[in-house]
Amino acid sequence: MISSVIPIVIGSVLCLWWALAVVTTGLAVRPGRLVDRWDAVSRVASLAFVMALCLVVVTWTLVPVALWYLLTVLTAAVVAAVVLRAVDLPTRGEDSAAPTRRASAIGNTALAIAVAAGLLLVLP
Amino acid sequence: MRTRTIVAACLAALLVIAVGVAVAPRVPTLSTAETGDPDLLDRARDLYSDGPRDLLGVVEIDGGTTSAAHFGGDGDTDYEIGSISKVMTALLLADAIERGEVTEETSLGELLDLGDAPAEDVVLVELASHRSGLPRLASRPQDVILTATAANLGRDPYRVDVPTLLDQARAARLTDRGEPRYSNLGFALLGQALAEAAGTDYATLLRERVLDPIGMDDTYLPVDGTELPADATLGHTDRGRTAAPWLAMAYAPAGGVRSTTADMERFARALLDGTAPGMAALEPRWADGEDRVGYAWVVTDVEGTEVTWHNGGTGGFVSMLALDREADRAVVVLSNTTTDVEGEAVRLLTGKDWA
Numbered sequence: 088m089i090s091s092v093i094p095i096v097i098g099s100v101l102c103l104w105w106a107l108a109v110v111t112t113g114l115a116v117r118p119g120r121l122v123d124r125w126d127a128v129s130r131v132a133s134l135a136f137v138m139a140l141c142l143v144v145v146t147w148t149l150v151p152v153a154l155w156y157l158l159t160v161l162t163a164a165v166v167a168a169v170v171l172r173a174v175d176l177p178t179r180g181e182d183s184a185a186p187t188r189r190a191s192a193i194g195n196t197a198l199a200i201a202v203a204a205g206l207l208l209v210l211p
Numbered sequence: 212m213r214t215r216t217i218v219a220a221c222l223a224a225l226l227v228i229a230v231g232v233a234v235a236p237r238v239p240t241l242s243t244a245e246t247g248d249p250d251l252l253d254r255a256r257d258l259y260s261d262g263p264r265d266l267l268g269v270v271e272i273d274g275g276t277t278s279a280a281h282f283g284g285d286g287d288t289d290y291e292i293g294s295i296s297k298v299m300t301a302l303l304l305a306d307a308i309e310r311g312e313v314t315e316e317t318s319l320g321e322l323l324d325l326g327d328a329p330a331e332d333v334v335l336v337e338l339a340s341h342r343s344g345l346p347r348l349a350s351r352p353q354d355v356i357l358t359a360t361a362a363n364l365g366r367d368p369y370r371v372d373v374p375t376l377l378d379q380a381r382a383a384r385l386t387d388r389g390e391p392r393y394s395n396l397g398f399a400l401l402g403q404a405l406a407e408a409a410g411t412d413y414a415t416l417l418r419e420r421v422l423d424p425i426g427m428d429d430t431y432l433p434v435d436g437t438e439l440p441a442d443a444t445l446g447h448t449d450r451g452r453t454a455a456p457w458l459a460m461a462y463a464p465a466g467g468v469r470s471t472t473a474d475m476e477r478f479a480r481a482l483l484d485g486t487a488p489g490m491a492a493l494e495p496r497w498a499d500g501e502d503r504v505g506y507a508w509v510v511t512d513v514e515g516t517e518v519t520w521h522n523g524g525t526g527g528f529v530s531m532l533a534l535d536r537e538a539d540r541a542v543v544v545l546s547n548t549t550t551d552v553e554g555e556a557v558r559l560l561t562g563k564d565w566a
Contacts, residue, residue, distance in 0.1 A: 094449075138231070143363060147236035147451035148263040148550070159231030167224035174216045 094146035101145050102154050105137045109161045116168045122188065123180035127173040129192035134162055135199040236451025239265035239548065242283030251280040258555035263548050265447055266290075268472035271559060272479055272541040279472060286473035287429060289444050290545035291457055292530045293523025294395075295475075296468040298492070299421050300402045301506035304339050305489030306420055312408045319380070322404040328381040330400070337388070338401040339506035340497050344388030345397040349379035365448040365526055366455045369395075369462035373403055376461035391499040395465040398507070402464020413463050420488055425481045430470040432459035443469070446527015446547045454527025466525060472545055475532065479541035482534060493519055493536075514563040522553050531556040 112130045115121050121130075138159075147155065179185055241264035245252050248271075255269045259282070266283040268290070279286060307313045313322075313335060320331035330345060337343040348358055348368075361368035371379070380400055386392065406413040414432040422430050433439045439456055446454040459467030470478075481487035495503030495510040503510045511518050516535055523530040531544045531553045542560040544552040557565035 142234055142236070143450065145236075146449050148238050148449045148548075152236050152238050152451065155235055156231070159228060159235070163224040163227035163231070166227050167220040170220040170223045171216060 091149055095149050098145040098147075098150035101137075101141050102150065102158065105134075105141050105158050106161075108134050108137050109158065109165050113165045113168065116165070116172045121169075121172055121176055122182065123177050123185065124173050125179060125185075125189045125192040127169050127176060129188065129195045131166055131169055132192065132195035132199040134166065136195065136202055138162060139199065139202045237447070237453075238263045238451050239447055242266055244283045245281065246285060247280040248278035251278040252282075254559065255280045255282070255555075258558060259546075259552070262550040263447065263449075264550055265547050266444060267544065267546045267552075269556075269559070270472050270476045270479065270541075270543040272476065272483065272539075274539050277476055277480075279476070281472070284444070286476075287471050289429065289431075289440075289469045289471050290530060290547060291446060291466075291523075291525040291528040292468050292470050292475070292545065293457075293466045293525045293528060295470075295521050295523040295530050295532050296464065296466045297398050297507040298521045298532070299417055299468060300398055300405070300464040301339055301492040301508060302421055302487060302489035303405050303416060304335060304401065304506055305492040307405050307408060307489075308491070309489065313405065317404075317408075319400055319404055322407045323377060323380070323400065325377065325381055328383070329385045330380045330383050333385070333388075333397075333400075335401060335404065336506075338394075338397040338404075339492070340504055341391055341393050341397065341499075341507075342389050342497065343394060343397045344385030344390075344392060345380075345383050345394040345400075346386070347392070347394055347396070349383065349396055351379060351382045354379060362526065363450075365450060365452050367457045367526065369399075369460065369466070370458060371461050373461045376400065376403065391497070391504070395462060398465035399462040403461065405464075414459060417468075424488060425477050425486075427470065427474040427477055430468060430474045430478075432463050432467050433469065434459055434463075444547050446525065447549070448527055449549045454525070456527075457525045466523065470545070472543060475543040475545065479532060479534065479543055483536065483539055483541055493534075495519075511565070513557055513561050513565055516561045516563060518557055518560065518565075520553075520557070524549065529553075533557055533560045535560055 112134060115130060121127050241260055251271055259267055269280040271278045315336035316334045318332050318334050319325055325331040333343045358368040376399055402413045406416045409416050435458060448454045492506035493508045494505050497504050508519055508521060518533050519536055520533040527547060529546050529549055529552050533556050534541045540560055542556045544556045546552050554565045
């Protein structure tokens with residue numbers, strides 16, 4: 088009994104993190120929130136990362152798999168919204184935080200790609 | 212322009228959904244392809260229908276009568292039996308003592324090159340009874356990282372050769388020696404030491420001294436992937452994915468054996484009638500909490516019934532072998548998911564709840 092509590096808690100926290108990432112990205116799609124396309128890329132990459140993390144770490148025999156599908160659909164909707172919004176954004180903002188955002192986007196994207204590639208290589 | 216953007220957004224969404232569905236966790240349910248004894252099927256279904264299950268095989272021995280129930284597969288379906296391998300290694304120890312190849316007090320250092328490591332003077336009986344003080348798993352940082360990573364990703368955490376196992380043993384520290392401390396590392400070393408004493412490798416030793424005499428022809432130890440048949444049963448991890456098979460490399464004595472319910476029936480029957488080699492291994496001699504242990508075997512009092520048992524678990528399989536030696540009864544349960552089977556097996560054996 089006790090041994091299954093910890094994975095349930097960990098799984099719940101990770102799914103909550105994924106849900107929060109979806110919500111915050113969804114809110115960022117509103118006008119004036121996303122600054123440039125690098126910002127959009129960064130948020131999508133973050134979503135991909137947390138999605139991969141949930142796939143690997145969550146004990147899905149204890150956490151309902153329906154949650155996976157629900158969050159996947161919500162993620163897809165948010166990604167579509169980001170794509171729709173991104174066309175109206177400048178490639179690169181001109182404010183002082185633009186270089187940081189760009190670095191963050193590159194970092195997040197690299198991390199997401201590394202995780203996805205790693206999973207493809209090592210998952211049985 | 213707007214249409215192209217909408218199409219791009221739809222494609223992006225579809226891509227996410229396609230990837231999400233393709234890699235989605237799969238949580239199987241107990242197979243409905245049932246064969247075997249109708250009464251045992253009914254009783255086993257009642258006990259095992261909950262939780263993630265897939266293939267499940269049950270054997271019940273009652274004196275001269277044997278019943279089997281299969282939820283998917285049949286008596287020849289192979290399963291990883293995990294730590295039930297340890298009781299086979301335990302039989303090998305008792306048998307080797309009877310042959311005069313080793314004694315209980317033979318030290319690891321007499322059989323394996325461990326230099327002046329703390330494990331060098333650990334004796335075989337300490338390994339067999341989990342009182343050596345060796346850690347459960349190898350404790351070098353690289354081993355801890357590799358084991359944890361492999362376990363989380365559904366891969367075999369024990370893919371090390373014998374020289375690496377010896378390196379792990381040389382680096383191991385002993386903690387609370389003399390006290391019960393379950394150790395896979397210890398049992399791996401025990402099996403390799405017995406093989407060394409017999410002048411062969413572990414797989415050959417087990418084949419010649421336990422499997423062949425009992426007639427367990429479909430039980431095997433796949434040292435590498437090429438020795439796994441194409442139709443080898445795959446397990447399911449608790450993460451909802453297919454588990455990589457655990458191979459029988461240096462840790463085979465602790466958990467590398469694959470077997471079938473038909474072979475495990477032969478094994479259980481040989482244990483009940485005392486024809487298995489190394490039967491002294493079953494005799495409980497040390498206290499471990501409320502249980503008593505022999506060489507690997509655990510003896511538990513279940514509401515007045517003495518149950519001699521060992522369970523097993525790998526990345527995608529669980530198993531249980533439980534004996535009521537006094538009543539000449541045994542139950543074997545093999546499954547290709549990681550959902551526990553032990554308590555239900557004891558209930559089938561004794562009709563009583565196992566705390």
